Amino acid sequence: MRLILAILKKDLIEFSREKIYMVLSVVGLVLFAVVFWLMPDTVQEQTTVGIYPGENPLLIQALDEAGDEDGLEIVRFAGQDDLRRVIAGNLEAWIGEHGRTILRDRSAGERAPENARRVSPVIGIAFPDAPVSSELPHARIYVNNDTPREIRGAMESMIREIALAFAGAPLPVTEPAEDEIILGTDRLGRQISMRERMRPMLVYFVLMMETFALASLIAAEISQRTVLAVVATPAKLSHLLAAKAIHGISLASLQAIILLVATASFTTGNWFVLVLASLLGAGMFTGIAMLVGSAGRDFIENLFFTVALVIPLAVPAFSALMPGVGAAWVRFVPSYGLLNILTEVTSHGAGLSDLTIPLLTSLAWVAAIFGLGLLVLTKKVRSL
Amino acid sequence: MSQSQEAKAIEVSDIEYSYGSTKAVRGISFSVDRGEIFGFLGPNGAGKSTTIKMLTGQLIPRSGRISILGMAVHGHSAEVHQRIGVCFEEKNLYLQMSAEENLRFFASLFGIRRPDVKGLLERVNLASRSRDRVSTYSKGMRQRLMMARALINEPDVLFLDEPTDGLDPVSARAIRTIIREKAHEGTAVVLTTHDMYEADELSDRVAFITEGRIHAIDTPENLKLKHGSRSVTVRRRMRDSEVEELRLELDTDTFSRKLAEATASGTVMTIHSEEATLEDIFVEVTGRGLE
Numbered sequence: 151m152r153l154i155l156a157i158l159k160k161d162l163i164e165f166s167r168e169k170i171y172m173v174l175s176v177v178g179l180v181l182f183a184v185v186f187w188l189m190p191d192t193v194q195e196q197t198t199v200g201i202y203p204g205e206n207p208l209l210i211q212a213l214d215e216a217g218d219e220d221g222l223e224i225v226r227f228a229g230q231d232d233l234r235r236v237i238a239g240n241l242e243a244w245i246g247e248h249g250r251t252i253l254r255d256r257s258a259g260e261r262a263p264e265n266a267r268r269v270s271p272v273i274g275i276a277f278p279d280a281p282v283s284s285e286l287p288h289a290r291i292y293v294n295n296d297t298p299r300e301i302r303g304a305m306e307s308m309i310r311e312i313a314l315a316f317a318g319a320p321l322p323v324t325e326p327a328e329d330e331i332i333l334g335t336d337r338l339g340r341q342i343s344m345r346e347r348m349r350p351m352l353v354y355f356v357l358m359m360e361t362f363a364l365a366s367l368i369a370a371e372i373s374q375r376t377v378l379a380v381v382a383t384p385a386k387l388s389h390l391l392a393a394k395a396i397h398g399i400s401l402a403s404l405q406a407i408i409l410l411v412a413t414a415s416f417t418t419g420n421w422f423v424l425v426l427a428s429l430l431g432a433g434m435f436t437g438i439a440m441l442v443g444s445a446g447r448d449f450i451e452n453l454f455f456t457v458a459l460v461i462p463l464a465v466p467a468f469s470a471l472m473p474g475v476g477a478a479w480v481r482f483v484p485s486y487g488l489l490n491i492l493t494e495v496t497s498h499g500a501g502l503s504d505l506t507i508p509l510l511t512s513l514a515w516v517a518a519i520f521g522l523g524l525l526v527l528t529k530k531v532r533s534l
Numbered sequence: 535m536s537q538s539q540e541a542k543a544i545e546v547s548d549i550e551y552s553y554g555s556t557k558a559v560r561g562i563s564f565s566v567d568r569g570e571i572f573g574f575l576g577p578n579g580a581g582k583s584t585t586i587k588m589l590t591g592q593l594i595p596r597s598g599r600i601s602i603l604g605m606a607v608h609g610h611s612a613e614v615h616q617r618i619g620v621c622f623e624e625k626n627l628y629l630q631m632s633a634e635e636n637l638r639f640f641a642s643l644f645g646i647r648r649p650d651v652k653g654l655l656e657r658v659n660l661a662s663r664s665r666d667r668v669s670t671y672s673k674g675m676r677q678r679l680m681m682a683r684a685l686i687n688e689p690d691v692l693f694l695d696e697p698t699d700g701l702d703p704v705s706a707r708a709i710r711t712i713i714r715e716k717a718h719e720g721t722a723v724v725l726t727t728h729d730m731y732e733a734d735e736l737s738d739r740v741a742f743i744t745e746g747r748i749h750a751i752d753t754p755e756n757l758k759l760k761h762g763s764r765s766v767t768v769r770r771r772m773r774d775s776e777v778e779e780l781r782l783e784l785d786t787d788t789f790s791r792k793l794a795e796a797t798a799s800g801t802v803m804t805i806h807s808e809e810a811t812l813e814d815i816f817v818e819v820t821g822r823g824l825e
């Protein structure tokens with residue numbers, strides 16, 4: 151242990167002398183924390199729909215009585231052209247006192263109304279000015295060019311519903327229509343914000359930076375052949391490898407934990423699982439650092455090998471940021487389990503018992519990568 | 535006296551080593567006494583470094599036996615490493631650390647609580663720069679620090695690989711003085727060098743190695759006597775003003791008579807004695823040069 155501690159102390163002195171790694175570590179942590187807190191912590195859950203009801207008294211009455219439902223805000227417009235211009239972004243719509251819609255043309259220098267809140271309908275439905283009673287109403291839908299496809303589909307369904315109501319036909323559902331079954335945690339009103347989704351990715355970046363620093367330290371030890379001087383003393387290669395492993399795992403996990411603290415992650419879920427995930431992540435990236443350090447000879451080569459290994463592992467981090475877009479193969483990326491654990495704990499409050507399988511899977515990946523790193527580094531040193 | 539105090543400093547018996555199918559060392563045997571400086575001479579690729587690596591425990595011989603201070607290197611590596619010092623050819627120092635930090639780190643690996651870092655640095659004339667990072671040192675300064683590092687544990691056996699390579703004459707002389715002092719104190723020194731002058735000046739015995747085999751082991755003097763020739767060159771001006779040069783072999787029965795004749799006739803301008811250099815002997819014994 152004395153020998154490992156002596157090598158560890160030396161490694162820390164060397165690490166502290168490399169300004170670039172110190173700056174990267176400190177500035178990286180601060181920047182990641184700042185980026186996290188700058189990200190929006192709320193999710194827009196309400197869809198705003200603009201409606202021009204025309205001269206149809208039934209529809210006007212229905213809109214007056216309906217009010218806003220959960221997740222849907224209806225803004226009534228007095229003219230079809232106003233609705234079209236608001237959806238196109240040429241006019242601003244505001245809701246004043248008593249729910250009155252106020253329009254402002256800001257490009258023409260009109261000022262924002264007082265005591266009013268701005269609304270931005272993503273879709274507009276315009277009914278005919280004077281419908282012919284013998285015909286079903288022919289509605290026109292205005293859609294902004296960046297309105298998501300799913301909202302367009304939902305609006306089409308809503309218009310069909312209104313059309314059926316006009317025609318006096320009952321809706322083809324059994325009352326009560328609110329027989330809703332929530333699969334998983336009901337997050338209505340508590341959607342996961344972009345800020346929360348970023349946590350796993352930021353932790354990944356911190357671990358990645360430490361990988362680069364440790365890989366450079368190892369590469370220098372090999373290229374300058376100082377490792378030979380160490381093993382010509384009572385210290386053995388195993389002492390050197392143990393010191394490198396402790397150095398890598400402790401520094402990387404410490405920084406990951408500092409970031410988790412700085413992003414208030416420990417208040418979101420099981421702290422023990424988060425610490426465990428940080429240690430596993432640090433172990434995985436220490437193994438990668440050993441691989442990179444064995445292959446790279448200088449700064450540029452280390453950078454190249456780090457990027458080559460770390461970019462594929464980053465895919466699950468981006469998938470966590472944009473749920474639903476990740477391909478099936480992402481599950482087989484070694485870092486998937488770790489990032490999944492971080493997401494489940496910080497976003498869904500999962501505990502140790504919920505994450506047994508991902509933890510075991512991650513442990514297996516960490517053992518494989520760490521073992522491979524040790525093996526390659528040992529062979530490299532023996533070949534000197 | 536314990537076993538290790540009685541034993542020779544180094545005993546090597548018929549060691550072999552191969553890199554794949556290439557035999558680097560083919561049955562080498564030699565021994566080194568305490569206080570002896572043993573020169574290991576050979577061209578690049580002769581097997582010197584491989585032999586030194588086996589002696590310092592970095593490689594395990596395919597066959598044969600190595601003992602240092604009476605201990606088998608590969609059975610007692612920690613005990614052996616505790617008592618040897620190695621000065622590598624490459625300047626493998628921690629560049630971001632100071633000379634003092636480098637020495638303290640290696641002292642800690644040997645378990646030395648209060649190393650005489652200051653004294654060592656004074657000995658290699660680096661005391662004034664002891665706190666500067668090694669990255670700011672010249673090649674000569676780094677080499678002197680390498681020497682200090684090899685001495686940090688006051689070793690009983692010292693392995694020096696090209697210890698004065700690239701040094702200015704003053705630094706080289708300082709290193710040679712330290713080597714002699716250590717040998718005088720009883721440290722066995724194995725010196726690997728290309729510098730035949732250095733080997734001749736320092737070594738009590740030398741070994742010639744090429745292609746993984748030792749061709750000769752003896753004192754430089756004996757090798758010269760056995761394999762080299764000594765001569766005297768007389769330059770004289772004759773009566774017709776012509777300058778004549780006579781080369782007389784020293785180790786012949788007729789030398790004295792021929793020298794007397796040469797000095798009697800004409801005006802002697804210069805007399806030079808010549809003896810074979812270690813390099814000449816190396817070429818004669820091994821059939822090849824050191825390049």
